[in-house]
Amino acid sequence: MKRTGEIVLAIIAGVINFLALISGVRSVSLNPSALEQQLSAAGSNLSSQDVTNIVHLLHLVGTILVVFSVISLILMIGSLILLKRGSGTKLGGWLLILAGVTSIMEVVPAVLYVIAGIMTLARKPKSNFSNAGI
Template sequence: MKRTGEFVLSIIAGVVNLLALFYGIRALAANSSVLKQQLSAAGNNLSSQDINNVIRLFHTAGTFLIILSIISIILAVIALIFLKRSRPKLGGWLLILSGAASLIEIVPGILYIIAGIMALVRKPMPQ
Protein backbone atom coordinates (compact mmCIF):
# COMPACT_ATOMS: atom_id res chain seq x y z
CA MET A 1 0.00 0.00 0.00
CA LYS A 2 1.25 3.44 -0.83
CA ARG A 3 2.03 5.59 2.17
CA THR A 4 2.63 8.85 0.32
CA GLY A 5 1.02 11.04 2.98
CA GLU A 6 3.14 9.61 5.75
CA PHE A 7 6.30 9.94 3.66
CA VAL A 8 5.61 13.56 2.71
CA LEU A 9 4.78 14.63 6.26
CA SER A 10 7.85 12.84 7.61
CA ILE A 11 10.16 14.38 5.04
CA ILE A 12 8.82 17.89 5.70
CA ALA A 13 9.26 17.32 9.44
CA GLY A 14 12.77 15.98 8.81
CA VAL A 15 13.76 19.10 6.89
CA VAL A 16 12.47 21.33 9.69
CA ASN A 17 14.32 19.11 12.16
CA LEU A 18 17.53 19.59 10.17
CA LEU A 19 17.03 23.35 10.43
CA ALA A 20 16.65 23.01 14.20
CA LEU A 21 19.82 20.91 14.27
CA PHE A 22 21.62 23.65 12.35
CA TYR A 23 20.45 26.30 14.82
CA GLY A 24 21.50 24.12 17.74
CA ILE A 25 24.99 23.78 16.27
CA ARG A 26 25.04 27.50 15.69
CA ALA A 27 24.10 28.15 19.32
CA LEU A 28 27.03 26.02 20.46
CA ALA A 29 29.41 27.71 18.05
CA ALA A 30 28.48 31.21 19.23
CA ASN A 31 31.43 33.19 20.53
CA SER A 32 31.00 33.81 24.26
CA SER A 33 32.96 37.06 24.30
CA VAL A 34 30.82 38.55 21.51
CA LEU A 35 27.65 37.51 23.35
CA LYS A 36 28.96 39.11 26.55
CA GLN A 37 29.66 42.36 24.72
CA GLN A 38 26.23 42.40 23.11
CA LEU A 39 24.42 41.66 26.36
CA SER A 40 26.44 44.32 28.19
CA ALA A 41 25.74 46.88 25.46
CA ALA A 42 22.02 46.17 25.57
CA GLY A 43 21.79 48.38 28.63
CA ASN A 44 19.58 46.06 30.67
CA ASN A 45 21.72 46.55 33.80
CA LEU A 46 22.72 42.89 33.83
CA SER A 47 25.48 41.81 36.17
CA SER A 48 28.34 39.68 34.90
CA GLN A 49 26.82 36.69 36.71
CA ASP A 50 23.51 37.22 34.87
CA ILE A 51 25.32 37.47 31.54
CA ASN A 52 27.22 34.25 32.24
CA ASN A 53 23.96 32.52 33.17
CA VAL A 54 22.34 33.63 29.91
CA ILE A 55 25.30 32.35 27.89
CA ARG A 56 25.26 29.04 29.78
CA LEU A 57 21.52 28.74 29.12
CA PHE A 58 22.11 29.46 25.43
CA HIS A 59 24.69 26.67 25.18
CA THR A 60 22.53 24.22 27.15
CA ALA A 61 19.54 24.91 24.91
CA GLY A 62 21.72 24.37 21.84
CA THR A 63 22.96 21.03 23.14
CA PHE A 64 19.42 19.95 24.02
CA LEU A 65 18.18 20.94 20.56
CA ILE A 66 20.97 18.99 18.85
CA ILE A 67 20.35 15.82 20.87
CA LEU A 68 16.58 15.86 20.35
CA SER A 69 16.93 16.60 16.64
CA ILE A 70 19.36 13.74 16.08
CA ILE A 71 17.19 11.26 18.01
CA SER A 72 14.09 12.38 16.17
CA ILE A 73 15.70 12.17 12.73
CA ILE A 74 17.10 8.68 13.40
CA LEU A 75 13.73 7.39 14.63
CA ALA A 76 11.96 8.91 11.63
CA VAL A 77 14.37 7.33 9.14
CA ILE A 78 13.92 3.92 10.77
CA ALA A 79 10.14 4.44 10.72
CA LEU A 80 10.20 5.28 7.01
CA ILE A 81 12.19 2.11 6.33
CA PHE A 82 9.55 0.07 8.16
CA LEU A 83 6.76 1.83 6.27
CA LYS A 84 8.48 1.04 2.99
CA ARG A 85 8.80 -2.63 4.00
CA SER A 86 5.06 -2.90 4.70
CA ARG A 87 5.29 -2.76 8.50
CA PRO A 88 2.98 0.22 9.09
CA LYS A 89 2.21 -0.44 12.75
CA LEU A 90 5.84 -0.41 13.83
CA GLY A 91 6.60 2.52 11.54
CA GLY A 92 3.63 4.44 12.94
CA TRP A 93 4.73 3.91 16.53
CA LEU A 94 8.27 4.99 15.68
CA LEU A 95 6.91 8.14 14.03
CA ILE A 96 4.88 8.90 17.14
CA LEU A 97 8.00 8.39 19.29
CA SER A 98 9.91 10.66 16.94
CA GLY A 99 7.19 13.26 17.30
CA ALA A 100 7.31 13.00 21.08
CA ALA A 101 11.09 13.42 21.00
CA SER A 102 10.86 16.52 18.83
CA LEU A 103 7.76 18.05 20.42
CA ILE A 104 9.85 20.94 21.74
CA GLU A 105 10.19 21.89 18.08
CA ILE A 106 6.48 22.30 17.53
CA VAL A 107 6.15 21.85 13.76
CA PRO A 108 8.18 18.64 13.31
CA GLY A 109 6.67 17.11 16.43
CA ILE A 110 3.12 17.65 15.23
CA LEU A 111 3.92 16.46 11.69
CA TYR A 112 5.58 13.26 12.95
CA ILE A 113 2.63 12.53 15.25
CA ILE A 114 0.11 13.09 12.44
CA ALA A 115 2.11 10.81 10.12
CA GLY A 116 2.32 8.17 12.85
CA ILE A 117 -1.41 8.26 13.48
CA MET A 118 -2.06 8.02 9.74
CA ALA A 119 0.18 4.94 9.55
CA LEU A 120 -1.59 3.28 12.47
CA VAL A 121 -5.16 4.07 11.43
CA ARG A 122 -5.06 3.50 7.69
CA LYS A 123 -6.36 0.07 6.75
CA PRO A 124 -4.70 -1.96 3.98
CA MET A 125 -6.65 -2.36 0.76
CA PRO A 126 -8.35 -5.73 0.31
CA GLN A 127 -6.63 -7.89 -2.28
Protein backbone atom coordinates in the same frame (compact mmCIF):
# COMPACT_ATOMS: atom_id res chain seq x y z
CA MET B 1 0.05 0.07 -0.04
CA LYS B 2 1.04 3.59 -0.90
CA ARG B 3 1.82 5.76 2.09
CA THR B 4 2.45 9.02 0.26
CA GLY B 5 0.77 11.28 2.82
CA GLU B 6 2.66 9.82 5.74
CA ILE B 7 5.98 9.96 3.91
CA VAL B 8 5.46 13.57 2.78
CA LEU B 9 4.51 14.70 6.31
CA ALA B 10 7.52 12.90 7.77
CA ILE B 11 9.89 14.45 5.22
CA ILE B 12 8.51 17.96 5.83
CA ALA B 13 8.91 17.45 9.57
CA GLY B 14 12.41 16.09 9.00
CA VAL B 15 13.43 19.17 7.02
CA ILE B 16 12.12 21.49 9.73
CA ASN B 17 13.81 19.32 12.33
CA PHE B 18 17.09 19.52 10.41
CA LEU B 19 16.83 23.32 10.35
CA ALA B 20 16.35 23.26 14.13
CA LEU B 21 19.41 21.02 14.37
CA ILE B 22 21.47 23.57 12.46
CA SER B 23 20.16 26.32 14.74
CA GLY B 24 21.11 24.28 17.80
CA VAL B 25 24.59 23.61 16.47
CA ARG B 26 25.06 27.31 15.80
CA SER B 27 24.00 28.25 19.32
CA VAL B 28 26.34 25.67 20.83
CA SER B 29 29.28 26.75 18.68
CA LEU B 30 29.00 30.46 19.53
CA ASN B 31 31.91 32.03 21.33
CA PRO B 32 30.64 32.65 24.89
CA SER B 33 32.92 35.61 25.56
CA ALA B 34 31.86 37.41 22.37
CA LEU B 35 28.20 36.81 23.20
CA GLU B 36 28.74 38.15 26.73
CA GLN B 37 30.36 41.29 25.29
CA GLN B 38 27.45 41.82 22.89
CA LEU B 39 24.88 41.40 25.66
CA SER B 40 26.80 43.79 27.92
CA ALA B 41 27.17 46.36 25.15
CA ALA B 42 23.46 46.25 24.35
CA GLY B 43 22.89 48.82 27.07
CA SER B 44 20.58 46.69 29.15
CA ASN B 45 20.54 46.74 32.92
CA LEU B 46 21.84 43.19 33.23
CA SER B 47 24.57 42.37 35.70
CA SER B 48 27.57 40.32 34.61
CA GLN B 49 26.13 37.30 36.45
CA ASP B 50 22.85 37.65 34.52
CA VAL B 51 24.74 37.81 31.23
CA THR B 52 26.73 34.70 32.17
CA ASN B 53 23.53 32.87 33.12
CA ILE B 54 21.91 33.78 29.80
CA VAL B 55 24.92 32.49 27.87
CA HIS B 56 24.93 29.22 29.82
CA LEU B 57 21.18 28.83 29.28
CA LEU B 58 21.56 29.35 25.52
CA HIS B 59 24.34 26.77 25.43
CA LEU B 60 22.25 24.26 27.40
CA VAL B 61 19.15 24.75 25.24
CA GLY B 62 21.25 24.42 22.10
CA THR B 63 22.80 21.19 23.33
CA ILE B 64 19.42 19.70 24.23
CA LEU B 65 18.02 20.80 20.86
CA VAL B 66 20.88 19.10 19.02
CA VAL B 67 20.56 15.82 20.95
CA PHE B 68 16.79 15.53 20.55
CA SER B 69 16.90 16.63 16.91
CA VAL B 70 19.44 13.93 16.07
CA ILE B 71 17.41 11.27 17.89
CA SER B 72 14.17 12.25 16.16
CA LEU B 73 15.86 12.40 12.74
CA ILE B 74 17.26 8.89 13.24
CA LEU B 75 13.80 7.62 14.23
CA MET B 76 12.25 9.36 11.22
CA ILE B 77 14.74 7.82 8.80
CA GLY B 78 14.13 4.37 10.28
CA SER B 79 10.38 4.77 9.95
CA LEU B 80 10.67 5.98 6.36
CA ILE B 81 12.72 2.90 5.48
CA LEU B 82 10.05 0.67 7.02
CA LEU B 83 7.24 2.53 5.26
CA LYS B 84 8.95 2.41 1.86
CA ARG B 85 9.51 -1.34 2.16
CA GLY B 86 5.90 -1.90 3.06
CA SER B 87 6.79 -4.27 5.87
CA GLY B 88 6.58 -3.18 9.47
CA THR B 89 4.18 -0.32 8.91
CA LYS B 90 2.95 -0.49 12.49
CA LEU B 91 6.52 -0.23 13.74
CA GLY B 92 7.07 2.67 11.34
CA GLY B 93 4.01 4.42 12.74
CA TRP B 94 5.19 3.95 16.31
CA LEU B 95 8.65 5.22 15.36
CA LEU B 96 7.06 8.36 13.91
CA ILE B 97 5.07 8.92 17.09
CA LEU B 98 8.23 8.38 19.14
CA ALA B 99 10.06 10.87 16.88
CA GLY B 100 7.26 13.34 17.61
CA VAL B 101 7.65 12.82 21.34
CA THR B 102 11.42 13.26 21.24
CA SER B 103 11.17 16.44 19.17
CA ILE B 104 8.63 18.02 21.52
CA MET B 105 10.82 21.16 21.85
CA GLU B 106 10.12 21.83 18.18
CA VAL B 107 6.36 22.09 18.01
CA VAL B 108 5.75 21.91 14.25
CA PRO B 109 7.86 18.80 13.56
CA ALA B 110 6.45 17.10 16.65
CA VAL B 111 2.87 17.65 15.48
CA LEU B 112 3.69 16.52 11.93
CA TYR B 113 5.46 13.37 13.17
CA VAL B 114 2.53 12.46 15.42
CA ILE B 115 -0.02 13.07 12.65
CA ALA B 116 1.98 10.92 10.22
CA GLY B 117 2.32 8.19 12.84
CA ILE B 118 -1.40 8.18 13.59
CA MET B 119 -2.18 8.12 9.86
CA THR B 120 0.11 5.11 9.49
CA LEU B 121 -1.47 3.23 12.37
CA ALA B 122 -5.07 4.10 11.47
CA ARG B 123 -4.97 3.12 7.81
CA LYS B 124 -6.50 -0.27 7.19
CA PRO B 125 -4.92 -2.55 4.61
CA LYS B 126 -6.92 -3.25 1.48
CA SER B 127 -8.60 -6.62 1.55
CA ASN B 128 -8.49 -8.91 -1.47
CA PHE B 129 -12.07 -10.00 -0.80
CA SER B 130 -14.60 -8.56 -3.21
CA ASN B 131 -18.37 -8.39 -2.82
CA ALA B 132 -18.94 -8.16 -6.57
CA GLY B 133 -19.67 -11.87 -7.01
CA ILE B 134 -22.37 -12.05 -4.34
